[in-house]
Amino acid sequence: MAQYRKKPAIIDASQWFKHGDHLSVRPRVECFHPDPSANCKHCGKAVSEHGFVDTLEGGHTVCPADWIIEGTAGEFYPCKPDIFPDIYEKVEE
Numbered sequence: 001m002a003q004y005r006k007k008p009a010i011i012d013a014s015q016w017f018k019h020g021d022h023l024s025v026r027p028r029v030e031c032f033h034p035d036p037s038a039n040c041k042h043c044g045k046a047v048s049e050h051g052f053v054d055t056l057e058g059g060h061t062v063c064p065a066d067w068i069i070e071g072t073a074g075e076f077y078p079c080k081p082d083i084f085p086d087i088y089e090k091v092e093e
């Protein structure tokens, strides 16, 4: 086995806090959920405060403050805010 380093790639990302923040994120309550008044097991906030984004691996819940990343194929996927700074740094002009 050899070692590989991920090639640097510049991606577009923005942080999602509420409905309307990102065109690709729709309200979670518009999608099926067994109990819309339940709290999220990740962040503890109400499901109704969450978004939902279609990724290449299927739909994914977006917690408030999650980052929405645009992938190289134009796809979107969420990233938790505590992990994002470990993987990405801002590109300064």
Ligand SMILES: [Zn+2]
Pocket: 040, 041, 042, 043, 044, 045, 050, 062, 063, 064
């Ligand atoms: Zn959550």
